[in-house]
Amino acid sequence: MSASSAARPSSAAPASAARLGVDPHRDLSDYDPEADLMVLNMGPQHPSTHGVFRLKLHLDGETIVRAVPYVGYLHRGVEKLLEELTFVQATPIVDKNDYVSPMTNEQAINMAFEALLGIEVPRRARYMRTLFAEMQRIASHLLWLSTFGIDMGGALGGGTTLFMHCFREREWILDLFELVTGARFHYNTHTIGGNRHDIPAGWAKQVHTTLDLIASRIDEYLELSTTNSIFVARTRGVGILPKELALELGITGPILRASGVDHDLRRDAPFHAYDEIEVKVQTEPDGDCLSRALVRVREMKESIRLSKLLVDGIPEGPICGARPIKNPTQFKAKEGQAYVALETPRGELGTYVIGGGKNKAASPYRLKIRPPSLHALSALPYLLPGHSISDTVVILGSLDPIMGEADR
Amino acid sequence: MPTPEEFRALLEDDFGVSEWSEKQPPLIEAVDHHRLAEVLKERGYTLYVFVVASHRPGVEGAEDALTAAGYIELATGLRSPTENSQLAIWRVRVGLDEQLATLVDLFAGADWQEREQFDLVGVRFAGHPDPRRLMLPEDWEGHPLRRDYAINTPHPPWR
Amino acid sequence: MAVDESDRNYEHPLYSMPGLSVAATSVDKLLTWGATNSLWVFAMATSCCGIELMATAASRVDADRMGTIIRGTPRQCDVMVVAGTITVKMAPRVLKLWEQMPEPKWCIAMGSCAISGDFYRDIYSVIPGIDTAIPVDVYIPGCPPNPEQLMAGLIRLQEKVRAVRGGEWAPKDERPETEAMQKTAPSIPRLLSAERSPDVTLAQLLGAGNLGLGGALNRAADAPPLAAPQETSDAITTQAPTETSEGAVESPSEDEHADA
Numbered sequence: 102m103s104a105s106s107a108a109r110p111s112s113a114a115p116a117s118a119a120r121l122g123v124d125p126h127r128d129l130s131d132y133d134p135e136a137d138l139m140v141l142n143m144g145p146q147h148p149s150t151h152g153v154f155r156l157k158l159h160l161d162g163e164t165i166v167r168a169v170p171y172v173g174y175l176h177r178g179v180e181k182l183l184e185e186l187t188f189v190q191a192t193p194i195v196d197k198n199d200y201v202s203p204m205t206n207e208q209a210i211n212m213a214f215e216a217l218l219g220i221e222v223p224r225r226a227r228y229m230r231t232l233f234a235e236m237q238r239i240a241s242h243l244l245w246l247s248t249f250g251i252d253m254g255g256a257l258g259g260g261t262t263l264f265m266h267c268f269r270e271r272e273w274i275l276d277l278f279e280l281v282t283g284a285r286f287h288y289n290t291h292t293i294g295g296n297r298h299d300i301p302a303g304w305a306k307q308v309h310t311t312l313d314l315i316a317s318r319i320d321e322y323l324e325l326s327t328t329n330s331i332f333v334a335r336t337r338g339v340g341i342l343p344k345e346l347a348l349e350l351g352i353t354g355p356i357l358r359a360s361g362v363d364h365d366l367r368r369d370a371p372f373h374a375y376d377e378i379e380v381k382v383q384t385e386p387d388g389d390c391l392s393r394a395l396v397r398v399r400e401m402k403e404s405i406r407l408s409k410l411l412v413d414g415i416p417e418g419p420i421c422g423a424r425p426i427k428n429p430t431q432f433k434a435k436e437g438q439a440y441v442a443l444e445t446p447r448g449e450l451g452t453y454v455i456g457g458g459k460n461k462a463a464s465p466y467r468l469k470i471r472p473p474s475l476h477a478l479s480a481l482p483y484l485l486p487g488h489s490i491s492d493t494v495v496i497l498g499s500l501d502p503i504m505g506e507a508d509r
Numbered sequence: 510m511p512t513p514e515e516f517r518a519l520l521e522d523d524f525g526v527s528e529w530s531e532k533q534p535p536l537i538e539a540v541d542h543h544r545l546a547e548v549l550k551e552r553g554y555t556l557y558v559f560v561v562a563s564h565r566p567g568v569e570g571a572e573d574a575l576t577a578a579g580y581i582e583l584a585t586g587l588r589s590p591t592e593n594s595q596l597a598i599w600r601v602r603v604g605l606d607e608q609l610a611t612l613v614d615l616f617a618g619a620d621w622q623e624r625e626q627f628d629l630v631g632v633r634f635a636g637h638p639d640p641r642r643l644m645l646p647e648d649w650e651g652h653p654l655r656r657d658y659a660i661n662t663p664h665p666p667w668r
Numbered sequence: 669m670a671v672d673e674s675d676r677n678y679e680h681p682l683y684s685m686p687g688l689s690v691a692a693t694s695v696d697k698l699l700t701w702g703a704t705n706s707l708w709v710f711a712m713a714t715s716c717c718g719i720e721l722m723a724t725a726a727s728r729v730d731a732d733r734m735g736t737i738i739r740g741t742p743r744q745c746d747v748m749v750v751a752g753t754i755t756v757k758m759a760p761r762v763l764k765l766w767e768q769m770p771e772p773k774w775c776i777a778m779g780s781c782a783i784s785g786d787f788y789r790d791i792y793s794v795i796p797g798i799d800t801a802i803p804v805d806v807y808i809p810g811c812p813p814n815p816e817q818l819m820a821g822l823i824r825l826q827e828k829v830r831a832v833r834g835g836e837w838a839p840k841d842e843r844p845e846t847e848a849m850q851k852t853a854p855s856i857p858r859l860l861s862a863e864r865s866p867d868v869t870l871a872q873l874l875g876a877g878n879l880g881l882g883g884a885l886n887r888a889a890d891a892p893p894l895a896a897p898q899e900t901s902d903a904i905t906t907q908a909p910t911e912t913s914e915g916a917v918e919s920p921s922e923d924e925h926a927d928a
C-alpha cells in the first residue's frame with residue numbers, strides 16, 4: 102500500500118475558506134497598508150481567558166481582522182501517562198482533565214474501559230453515575246455562568262454579582278458530593294464496573310432540598326440575564342456560529358444546540374440510565390452568545406428535573422459489578438479498540454482506547470481523549486474577525502473552554 | 510438517516526473491506542482515506558468527531574513490509590447529527606515517513622486535530638494548510654507519544 | 669534545583685521600614701499592620717487549583733475579609749499564588765510575570781503540582797515544582813487544597829510578613845514555632861454539615877439569599893415552592909424509592925472496593 106500517492110494538491114485552505122467565508126490562515130499582506138494593523142497579544146495569563154490560553158489578535162483600529170489562538174500551555178502529557186498506568190489507576194488522573202466536571206471524566210474513561218474489557222455495570226451504579234453526571238452539569242454550568250458574568254462586567258471589576266451568587270450555589274452541590282465521596286472535587290469515585298462509594302443515609306432528601314433551592318435561584322438568574330439590557334446588548338447577535346461550521350469543526354454540546362442542531366448524546370445515543378428517562382433537549386436557532394447562554398441556563402433547569410427523577414429512582418442492588426479490585430493489574434485487554442462517547446457539560450467527551458499495552462496488557466496501548474473544549478476553541482478564528490476587541494472576552498466566555506481538557 | 514448496515518455495505522462494495530471484527534474498526538487502504546470521508550460527508554456524516562494516531566514500532570522478521578518497518582495507524586470518526594447519532598469509524602495504516610491526505614478541505618475541525626496528532630505522534634498530512642505543532646513549543650524535538658520517546662525526557666533548563 | 673530562600677535579600681530596605689530599621693516605631697507598626705492585612709493576590713491560576721482559588725475568593729469562604737483581593741495585573745500585587753501545573757511552555761511566562769511584581773513580593777505554592785509537579789512530575793512537559801524557578805514562601809499541600817487550607821496558608825504568610833518586617837525573621841534552623849504555625853485550617857461551615865438542621869439552613873438562606881428581583885420564588889408565595897416534590901414520573905420504572913434514599917441499604921460492596 103502506497104500512502105504517499107494519496108497526497109493531494111495543497112489547495113485545502115482556499116477551498117474551505119470559500120465554503121466557510123473566513124480563512125483562518127489568512128495572510129494579511131494584501132490588507133490595506135494604510136490601515137496600520139496592530140497586533141495585540143492576550144494571554145496566556147489573562148484573567149478572562151479561562152485558564153492559560155493565548156490569543157493573538159490582528160487589529161484594524163478596534164476591529165479584529167484575524168485571530169490566531171495558541172493552546173498547549175497546560176499540556177500535561179496525560180495520554181502518555183495513562184499508557185504507563187494500568188486501567189484501574191487511570192480514574193484519579195482523568196479527574197484533573199476537565200476540572201470543572203470531574204464526575205463526567207471519570208464516567209467517560211471507565212465506560213471506555215468497560216467497553217474494552219466487556220464488563221457490565223449494575224443498574225444501581227448506572228443510576229448513580231447518571232445522577233452524579235446531571236448534578237455535575239448543574240455545578241459546571243453554574244461556574245460557567247459566574248465567570249460569564251465576570252467576562253461581561255470587566256475582569257474582576259464590576260460584574261461580580263453573578264460570580265458571588267453562582268459560586269454559593271455551586272458550593273451546595275459540592276457539599277452533596279463531599280457527603281458521598283469525601284472530596285470537594287477530584288472525587289475518584291467511579292471504578293471499573295461501578296462506583297466506589299455508596300450514597301449515605303438521608304442523602305436523597307438533602308438533594309431534593311438543595312435542588313429546589315437552586316431551581317428557584319436559576320429562575321432569578323434567567324430573569325436577571327434576559328431583562329438586563331446591557332447583558333442582552335452585549336450578547337445578542339455577537340459571535341454567530343452557523344450550523345454547518347459548527348458541525349464541521351466538531352463542536353458539540355450546548356454550543357451546537359445553540360446553533361440550532363437538535364443533537365444530544367443523552368437522547369440520541371443513550372448510555373447508563375438515560376434510556377429509562379426522557380431528556381428534553383434544549384435548542385436555540387440563532388447561534389449567538391445569547392443563545393448559548395440561554396441553552397446553558399435552561400439545561401440547568403432540565404438537569405435539576407432529571408436529578409430529582411433519578412435520585413428517587415435509584416434501585417437497590419450492588420454498586421460495583423466487577424470482582425473486588427485486589428491489584429492494579431487485575432484487568433487485562435490483549436487487543437481490541439473501543440470508542441465511547443458521552444455528553445458532558447461541554448459536549449461529546451470521547452475516549453478512544455486501544456488494548457495491549459504495558460504491564461502485561463493491563464494498560465492501554467494508546468488512549469486518546471476527545472476534548473470538546475479544544476474543538477470549541479478552534480471556532481475562534483472564525484468567530485472573532487469583524488467583531489470589536491471588547492467582544493473577544495464575551496465570545497471566548499460563551500464557548501466555555503476548560504484548558505485542562507483542551508490541552509490535556 | 511444513515512444506518513450501520515449502509516456503512517457496512519459501502520465499505521464492502523466500494524472500499525474492498527472483507528474482514529469485520531467486533532473489536533476492531535474496519536481497515537481500509539490509505540489512498541482511499543480522503544475519498545471515504547468525502548462519500549460519508551455526502552451521506553450525512555457531517556459532524557467531525559476525532560482522529561487518533563498510534564505508533565507501532567517495527568517488528569524484526571515480520572513478513573509484511575509495513576509491519577517490519579513500523580507504521581502509524583490512524584482511526585478517524587465521523588458522526589451523523591441525526592436521531593440515531595450514527596458513528597462511522599475506520600482505520601488506515603501509513604508508513605513512518607509517508608504522508609496521508611488531510612481532511613481539512615472537508616472538515617475545518619480536522620485542522621487542529623491533525624496538528625495535534627502530528628505534534629504528539631509525528632504523522633504527516635499532505636496538503637495541510639498550517640502544519641505546525643499544536644501543544645508543544647515549536648522548537649520541541651521528537652514526538653512524545655511514539656514508543657521510543659521516554660516519558661521523563663529532560664528539557665533543560667526547566668526539567 | 670530549588671531556589672534557596674537565602675537568595676532573597678531580606679536586608680533590602682524594602683522589606684523593612686526605609687530609614688527606620690533601628691526600632692519598631694508606632695509608624696512602623698501601623699505600616700506593618702497595613703502590609704499584613706492587605707496582601708493582594710496575583711492569581712497564577714493555570715488549572716484545577718485555580719478553581720479552588722476562585723472558590724476562596726467567592727461567597728462562602730470570602731478571602732476578602734482578610735484584605736486579600738485578587739487583582740488581574742502583577743504590578744498591583746504582593747503575593748503570587750501559583751495554583752496549578754506549570755508546564756515547560758508556561759514557565760518562562762510565569763517567571764516574566766513574577767519579575768513584573770514590585771518588591772516586596774511573596775509566593776505561595778498552592779497544590780501538589782506547584783509544589784512538586786504532582787503525578788505529572790515525570791512527564792516530559794511539566795516542571796517539577798514552581799520552586800525550580802521562583803522562591804516560595806508558603807507551600808500548601810493538597811490536590812487540590814480546600815479553600816480552608818488556602819486561608820490557613822494566607823494566615824501563615826501574614827505571620828511571615830509580620831516577622832520579616834519586624835526584623836524577627838530568624839534563619840531557617842532557629843525559627844521558633846509560632847502560634848499560627850500550630851493552627852489548623854479555619855473551619856468554614858458546610859451547608860449540610862451534621863450539626864445544622866437542613867430546615868433551619870433553608871429558612872435562613874431563603875431569608876438572606878435572594879437577589880430581590882421578585883423572581884419565581886417570591887411570586888409563587890401562595891404555592892410553597894420548596895415543599896418536597898411528590899411527583900413521580902412514568903419514565904422511571906423502579907419502585908420503592910424512599911427506602912433506598914433514606915439509607916436503609918446495607919452496602920457490603922463499600923469496603924471491598926475501597927482498597928482498590
Ligand code: SF4
Pocket residue numbers: 197287715716717718751752753778779780781782786810811812813
Ligand atoms: S495539585 Fe491537583 S488539583 Fe491542583 S492543579 Fe495539580 S492536579 Fe490540579
